[in-house]
Amino acid sequence: MSFGKRMRSSILGGSGLPILVFVTLATPAYAQSGALQGSGSLVQPDFSECGNTSVAASDPARGGGTVAVGQTTAGAANTANDLGTKCHTGLGVVPSGVTVAFQSQPGTPQTLESDSAAPALLASERPSVLSLTAAQLASLRRGVAQMKAWNSEPHGSANFRRSWIYWANMHSYFGTGCAAVSGLSAAGMSGLTAQSKSNADEQATWCTCQHGTIQFLTWHRMYLYYFEKVLQAAAGDANLRLPFWDYESNAQMPAAYRDQTYVNSMGQTVANPLYIPNRQPQLNAGTSSLSASVVSTSNAMAQTSYSPFNSALEGTPHGAVHCAVGVANCPTGYMGAVPAAGNDPIFYTHHTNIDRLYECWLRVSPTTRxxxxxxxxxxxxxxxDGSGALVQSKVADMLTVAQLGYHYAAGGGCPVTRSAGFTAALERETPVRTIPLLGPTALKRGTTVVPLTTAPQTRSLLLGAVSDGGSAATRLRLVIDGLTYDEAPQVLYEVYLQDSAGKRALLGVINFFNQSAPHMEHDGMAMAAPANETVFDATAALAALGTGATALVLEPSSGVSGGTVAAASQRISARANVRFSAARIEER
Structure with a gap:
């Protein structure tokens, strides 16, 4: 779908105070949650300050006129601009001729109105980073720069709670109460120092990221939502939306993040707040891109129920991209280590893409997924929140993008659209059949080729349960148990099945990003998969090789284009000792 260019202008009302008018020139393909259609709430409040005005189906404002949204008495004092920023995203589609006025207490209304010729969609689309207009990019840079400037504000202040370092620490950090400070000695950690919680707000919010649990996707969706609100406030732009890095369509580091300087609106050459040096140099230079195996969504999109999908997407592309961006793979560079990742501006663009991929997977069958x-x-x-106040939010209340008032522009990596009559069966909780493949195995410094012990007859039985190149309900998974190491190998491992003639079928990539997470249990929240278990959908690979699959191959990779196995192998320390305890095939 496409939308017309949004125009934001400041005009003077009768009082001489500014009124902001948002105009959209094209009709959206569908209405968002909270649209002025039928009966029910006009505004889905993002914060307690928003008055949730109810509008009946017969209200004349639905066909033209003004609807006022007032501040609740419980809310803190706001300007009308603040209130509009906090409350407008739930409006969705505003019919032609309708004006929505946000009235602060006390204050002058801020008015958002539609164009006289067409409905308006209030800036709710998260765009691809490659489609940003000059104005959108300037707003993004302004917001990030302001958040970084707030780093120097006093602890406990609203502005410090909206600072770049505060939000990075919300995800994770090196220091007391989170991750061991020894991680600061890894390559690419320049500019970071040990952190510690100093007040109740920091105790409540810092080091709360969810990794390895079933809340990985849900927590990060909530985190991005509130980060976006803070970024909007920092930029002074209620229309600012987080862009996504669609690396399956273009795996090169976006120029907006690798340019060290840019020319601002005043014609001055200034430092680019989206750039940091703590990444693989060839990515920052634009001479290499992320490798195809790192950005592939095929393993994740093959899943048909939430928990396996949550685990698969967290592995690849999520963790694989994190490692490939780090200066020398995980756990180096900001992106390569969980406690440092939120300090890199590309982190938010990466995670917005993960949220987009989650959303396009959900759209296949929302009721079952x-x-x-x-x-x-x-x-x-x-x-x-955007004002710097502590808020508590329930997962169920922030589960879908419709609840949160945004949607995504089109992008790559999404599952193939099924026919209207297609219904995918949910993956079984327990396997129908388990076939042991390998016992304890140590990985070599180069390519490791391990013969499979499964007889051809057994593989024939497995393949008999699968048809249509892997589109049937029965799925075959390759599970590697007990993957561990003595010293981080600082590489990824591409995993293949191979036949006797050397033909390979890629299963996916092993990354070690989660191993740098400060804790895994998160107050008892269920794990998405057992620790040190790596799972690949092997249905299509086994179908491609048939009964000829004779070996499992694990090959080191830097995760970027132009790399070689030999070069990646040289990165691996002799003390790494990467190994796993067993491998098996599961039919589900």
């Missing part, structure tokens, strides 16, 4: 675990949905997490 949304998480339903009662404990998961009832969990409450702490965040900071």
């Amino acid at each position: 949304l998480p339903t675990n009662a404990a998961q949905l009832a969990t409450i997490f702490n965040f900071i």
Whole structure:
């Protein structure tokens, strides 16, 4: 879908105070949650300050006129501009001729109105980073620069709670109460120092990221939502939306993040707040791109229920991209280590893409794919809102993009659209059959080729349960158990099945990003998969090789284009000792 160019102008009202008018020139393909259609709430409040005005179907404002949204008495004092920023995203589509006025207490209304010729969609689309207009990019840079400037504000202040370092620490950090400070000695950690929680807000919010649990996708969706609100406030732009890095369509580091300087609106050459040197040099130079195996979504998109998908997407492309961006793979560079990752501006563009991929996977069958675990949905997490205040939010209340008032521009990596009559069966919780393949195995410094012990007859039985090149309900998974090391290998491992003639079928990539997470249990929240278990959908690979699959191949990779196995192998320390305890095939 496409939308017309949004125009934002400041005009003077009768009082001489500014009124902001947002105009959209094209009709959106569908209405967002909270649209002025039928009966029910006009505004889905993002914060307690928003008055949730109800508008009946017969209200004349639906066909033209003004609807006022007032500040609640419980809310803190706001300007009309603040209130509009906090409350407007739930409006969705505003019909032609309708004006929505945000009235602060006290204050002058801020008016958002539609164009007289067409409905308006209030800036709700998260765009590709490659499609940003000059104005959108300038707003993004302004917001990031302001958040970094707030780093120097006093601890405990609203502005410090909206600072870049505060939000990085919300994800994770090196220091007391989170991750061991020894991680600061890894390559690419320049500019970081040990952190510690100094007040109740920091105790409530810092080091709360979810990795390795069923809340990985849900927590990060909430985190991005509130980060976006803070970024909007920092930029002074309620229309600013987080862009996504669609690396399956273009795996080169976006120029907006690798240019060290840029020319601002005043014609001055200034430092680019989106650039940091703590990445693989060839990515920052634009001479290499992320490798195809690192950005592939095929393993994740093959899953048909939430928990396996959550785990698969967290592995690749999520963790694989993190490692490939780090200066020398995980756990180096900001992106290569969980406690440092939020300090790199590309982190938010990467995670916005992960949220987009989650959303396009959900759209295949929302009723069967949304998480339903009662404990998961009832969990409450702490965040900071656009005003710098501490807020508590329940997972169930922030589960879908419709609830949150945004959507995504089109991008790559999404599952193939199925026919209207297609219904995918949910993956079985327990395997129908398990076939042991390998016992304890140590990986070589170069390519490791391990013969499979499964007889051809057994593989024939497995393949008999699969048809249509892997599109049937029965799935075959390759599970590697007990993957561990003595010293981080600082490479990725591409995993293949291979036949006797040397033909290979890629299963996916092993990365070691989660191993740098400060803790895995997160107050008892269920793990998405057992620790040190790596799972690949092997249905298509086994179908491609047939009964000829005779070996499992693990090959080191830097994760970027132009690299060689020999070069990647040289990175691996002789003390790494990467190994796993077993491998098996599961039929589900």
